[in-house]
Amino acid sequence: MEPDVARPMFDTDELVINMGPQHPATHGVLRIVLKLDGEKVVDADVVIGYLHRGVEKLSENRDWTQIVLLTDRLDYVASAAANLAYVETVEKLLSLEVPRRARYIRTILAELQRLASHLVWLGSHAMDIGAVTVFLYCLRERELILDLFEEYCGARLTYNSMRIGGLPQDLPPNWDKKVLQFCDIQMEKLVDYETLLTHNRIWLERTRNIGVISAADAVAVGLCGPPLRGSGVPRDVRKDEPYAAYAEMEFDVPVGANGDTYDRYLVRLEEMRQSVRIIRQALGGLPEGPVMSKVPRLIKPPAGETYHANESPKGEIGFFIASDGKSTSPYRLRVRPPSFCNLQALPRLVRGHLVADVIALIGTIDIVLGEVDR
Amino acid sequence: MIDLLVIPLIKIVIVLTGVLITVMYLVLLERKVQAWVQTRLGPMRVGPHGVLQPVADVLKLFVKEDITPVRADKSVFMLAPIIVLVPALVALAVIPFGDTVSIFGKPVPLYIADLNIGLLYVVAVASIGVYGIILAGWSSNSKYPLLGGLRSSAQLISYELAVTLTFVSVVLASGSLSMVDIITAQKTNGVWFAFVQPVALFIYTVAALAETNRAPFDLPEAEQELVAGFHTEYSGMRFALFFLAEYANMIVVSAIATTLFFGGWLRPFPNVTMLWFLDYVPSWMWFVVKTFLVLYLFLWIRATLPRYRYDQLMRIGWKLLIPLAIANIIVTAAVKVALSY
Amino acid sequence: MGQALAFYTLAAFILGFGVLVITARNTVHSIMFLVADFLFIAALYAFQGAPFVAVIQVVVYAGGIVVLYLFVVMLVDLKRPPEAHQDRRRRGRLGMVVSLVVLAELVAIAAYKYVSPGAGLPAARPLEPDNVAQVGMLLYTDYLVPFELASMLLLVAMVGAIVLARREL
Numbered sequence: 080m081e082p083d084v085a086r087p088m089f090d091t092d093e094l095v096i097n098m099g100p101q102h103p104a105t106h107g108v109l110r111i112v113l114k115l116d117g118e119k120v121v122d123a124d125v126v127i128g129y130l131h132r133g134v135e136k137l138s139e140n141r142d143w144t145q146i147v148l149l150t151d152r153l154d155y156v157a158s159a160a161a162n163l164a165y166v167e168t169v170e171k172l173l174s175l176e177v178p179r180r181a182r183y184i185r186t187i188l189a190e191l192q193r194l195a196s197h198l199v200w201l202g203s204h205a206m207d208i209g210a211v212t213v214f215l216y217c218l219r220e221r222e223l224i225l226d227l228f229e230e231y232c233g234a235r236l237t238y239n240s241m242r243i244g245g246l247p248q249d250l251p252p253n254w255d256k257k258v259l260q261f262c263d264i265q266m267e268k269l270v271d272y273e274t275l276l277t278h279n280r281i282w283l284e285r286t287r288n289i290g291v292i293s294a295a296d297a298v299a300v301g302l303c304g305p306p307l308r309g310s311g312v313p314r315d316v317r318k319d320e321p322y323a324a325y326a327e328m329e330f331d332v333p334v335g336a337n338g339d340t341y342d343r344y345l346v347r348l349e350e351m352r353q354s355v356r357i358i359r360q361a362l363g364g365l366p367e368g369p370v371m372s373k374v375p376r377l378i379k380p381p382a383g384e385t386y387h388a389n390e391s392p393k394g395e396i397g398f399f400i401a402s403d404g405k406s407t408s409p410y411r412l413r414v415r416p417p418s419f420c421n422l423q424a425l426p427r428l429v430r431g432h433l434v435a436d437v438i439a440l441i442g443t444i445d446i447v448l449g450e451v452d453r
Numbered sequence: 454m455i456d457l458l459v460i461p462l463i464k465i466v467i468v469l470t471g472v473l474i475t476v477m478y479l480v481l482l483e484r485k486v487q488a489w490v491q492t493r494l495g496p497m498r499v500g501p502h503g504v505l506q507p508v509a510d511v512l513k514l515f516v517k518e519d520i521t522p523v524r525a526d527k528s529v530f531m532l533a534p535i536i537v538l539v540p541a542l543v544a545l546a547v548i549p550f551g552d553t554v555s556i557f558g559k560p561v562p563l564y565i566a567d568l569n570i571g572l573l574y575v576v577a578v579a580s581i582g583v584y585g586i587i588l589a590g591w592s593s594n595s596k597y598p599l600l601g602g603l604r605s606s607a608q609l610i611s612y613e614l615a616v617t618l619t620f621v622s623v624v625l626a627s628g629s630l631s632m633v634d635i636i637t638a639q640k641t642n643g644v645w646f647a648f649v650q651p652v653a654l655f656i657y658t659v660a661a662l663a664e665t666n667r668a669p670f671d672l673p674e675a676e677q678e679l680v681a682g683f684h685t686e687y688s689g690m691r692f693a694l695f696f697l698a699e700y701a702n703m704i705v706v707s708a709i710a711t712t713l714f715f716g717g718w719l720r721p722f723p724n725v726t727m728l729w730f731l732d733y734v735p736s737w738m739w740f741v742v743k744t745f746l747v748l749y750l751f752l753w754i755r756a757t758l759p760r761y762r763y764d765q766l767m768r769i770g771w772k773l774l775i776p777l778a779i780a781n782i783i784v785t786a787a788v789k790v791a792l793s794y
Numbered sequence: 795m796g797q798a799l800a801f802y803t804l805a806a807f808i809l810g811f812g813v814l815v816i817t818a819r820n821t822v823h824s825i826m827f828l829v830a831d832f833l834f835i836a837a838l839y840a841f842q843g844a845p846f847v848a849v850i851q852v853v854v855y856a857g858g859i860v861v862l863y864l865f866v867v868m869l870v871d872l873k874r875p876p877e878a879h880q881d882r883r884r885r886g887r888l889g890m891v892v893s894l895v896v897l898a899e900l901v902a903i904a905a906y907k908y909v910s911p912g913a914g915l916p917a918a919r920p921l922e923p924d925n926v927a928q929v930g931m932l933l934y935t936d937y938l939v940p941f942e943l944a945s946m947l948l949l950v951a952m953v954g955a956i957v958l959a960r961r962e963l
Contacts, residue, residue, distance in 0.1 A: 570926055573926075610861060
């Protein structure tokens with residue numbers, strides 16, 4: 080039988096279905112318009128903007144210190160990372176030297192934040208694929224991190240934990256011991272998560288060879304953070320352009336081999352181990368001294384513009400700030416949100432996969448809509 | 454007259470109430486087991502340690518508004534949950550819950566009916582339940598329920614095949630289709646069929662998980678993907694019927710597993726006279742304990758494993774379980790023929 | 795007496811549902827009546843002392859084949875009313891031919907029975923209560939060739955269906 084004779088008989092139409100913005104698995108208010116051929120995804124159109132609050136524009140009317148609060152609301156699962164990126168950018172603009180102790184504590188906070196963010200990611204990713212237990216285990220450990228943050232700065236989610244020129248306060252007494260205790264617990268529990276997932280056949284079948292993206296493609300699309308490293312590109316801002324106290328820390332940058340969902344999972348798990356390693360080093364070598372440098376009451380950076388990037392749990396978060404040198408707020412502030420850049424790869428990742436994989440792939444790029452929409 | 458009508462009626466009433474209460478508490482047990490695995494407490498508010506939670510749940514479902522979508526096919530929409538539930542309950546008729554006991558000097562066997570074709574009867578009844586699911590999906594007149602209904606019925610039909618094929622190998626081992634005879638055969642052979650037919654047990658366990666839509670095959674309920682599958686449009690008591698049917702089916706497959714593979718109501722080591730003291734436990738207790746252990750396995754698996762994708766699930770059914778089951782039948786038959794010479 | 799009563803009640807139900815199957819406007823309703831019909835036929839078999847055939851009736855027809863009907867009906871667009879053929883009398887003529895053929899068959903069977911009563915069937919053996927073994931024995935001894943032929947036929951049909959449904963080979 081001629082194949083093109085048979086085709087019109089059994090041909091199917093493309094089906095367009097809408098996923099989100101209210102869908103249990105889109106991690107917030109993400110909307111995806113899927114074009115399906117049967118169950119296979121032909122194309123995906125990502126629609127964003129449902130959580131747009133105009134953070135960048137708002138910043139033009141806030142003074143420099145108040146903007147730290149706004150950065151909390153970018154990636155609300157990892158506010159300390161955004162805090163750090165912002166204050167460092169302003170410090171760069173001011174050419175301000177930050178005390179060494181403050182830089183160490185910032186590193187600890189950033190790494191705790193990375194752990195918390197990765198725990199939320201691992202939990203929700205696993206739950207999307209049906210492993211509910213992992214989600215509760217992950218949130219249990221995250222709770223401990225939130226307790227640590229609460230003890231340090233009083234907040235559990237939106238920390239406002241950094242100041243331009245240093246930190247709002249020194250560490251509370253015995254906090255470092257609690258963090259070390261937590262590190263031990265975390266290392267132990269990581270083994271639990273791995274027992275449930277890493278060698279689980281179902282997990283392997285759901286994540287291996289799903290959403291493969293080659294190193295060249297990953298760079299071309301502009302992926303950053305763990306998804307980029309999952310494809311085998313050893314790019315980590317902490318290593319390449321060290322900030323805070325990362326230059327003095329010893330840690331490895333894990334990279335994947337195949338660039339599939341499973342590799343991205345392994346990369347993030349290893350990053351959690353490295354984070355614990357960094358926290359232990361930073362606490363061990365924590366220098367004495369002040370945590371705040373001399374900063375004028377009214378911050379007024381000289382005219383000029385600068386860009387500074389950090390490695391947030393989601394990837395490379397950068398701030399571009401232009402100051403006119405006259406007003407007490409930035410002339411223009413622009414965030415380079417890692418979630419936004421990574422989300423752009425989603426249509427490429429899902430093409431050719433099944434609807435059920437779309438769920439796994441939204442999970443694997445680890446987006447937070449607050450950061451995507453700003 | 455008494456033998457023909459009254460005693461079976463009493464038995465039916467006892468079995469039905471027993472199963473319905475078990476379903477209620479199975480839901481609680483599931484929530485508790487899940488909670489314990491996940492370092493939570495589970496329901497704690499209604500009654501001490503939440504023991505009255507099922508009562509509250511049932512009350513809640515009773516007073517909920519029963520919504521019928523405007524564009525639904527009303528008669529089919531109302532019928533579908535009943536079609537799902539009835540086969541699950543009717544299948545209980547052939548399951549022997551215990552040895553023959555004497556009540557007021559009258560021997561009463563602890564099953565409703567011992568059919569010569571008991572196993573086939575179970576297969577036949579189970580095959581009817583599929584209709585409820587398809588019809589529920591269709592009559593809702595809504596996109597997701599229809600897709601969910603088609604999916605889960607396809608899943609059910611494929612795995613029913615695997616289950617039926619394992620029945621064949623058990624029948625080859627026992628030489629009878631009657632549930633009572635299968636238990637007796639395990640006594641005379643002196644060994645549970647779990648050890649004679651380990652491959653069949655494995656296939657049965659996997660296929661039973663899939664047939665009852667339990668994790669890791671709970672795709673119809675994959676809320677991340679299809680919202681809620683075929684029962685999306687159902688609410689109140691009608692939704693409860695689906696819920697009831699799911700758990701009743703779990704009990705049925707566990708009871709069948711107990712009967713076919715774990716010696717039914719026989720005590721452990723039925724032929725070892727040294728363990729005579731085990732006989733003081735009534736036979737139906739052994740049955741209940743074994744069934745609950747199988748049920749616990751279901752809950753345990755749900756708390757542990759991620760979920761398969763639809764195509765993977767179909768692949769496992771058709772490319773792994775069914776060929777394996779057929780091979781198992783051939784091997785069993787060959788061994789049986791070889792032994793008879 | 796009781797036997798006859800049960801038989802005629804069941805037969806009435808079978809015929810009633812049969813009529814409903816062909817009169818129902820909705821295809822899905824029609825299929826449901828068909829299932830009910832099959833269940834009553836199975837009940838009839840059970841009453842006639844053939845539980846095995848009854849169960850197979852349920853498993854194969856009600857549980858297998860009709861489910862596939864339902865699948866087909868659901869995957870095909872139901873909203874469209876049946877298309878009227880250009881030649882309106884064609885359907886009537888077709889119905890006439892089919893019913894004439896069926897009638898002729900029935901007459902032939904009746905005539906044959908009348909001419910040679912009891913021939914064609916071996917004298918009814920007393921049925922054992924457990925007739926599963928009996929059926930199995932017959933299938934694999936006396937009727938082995940037809941049985942195997944039927945299975946070959948089904949296999950060929952299955953292969954054919956797969957070949958047709960696959961887009962590319």
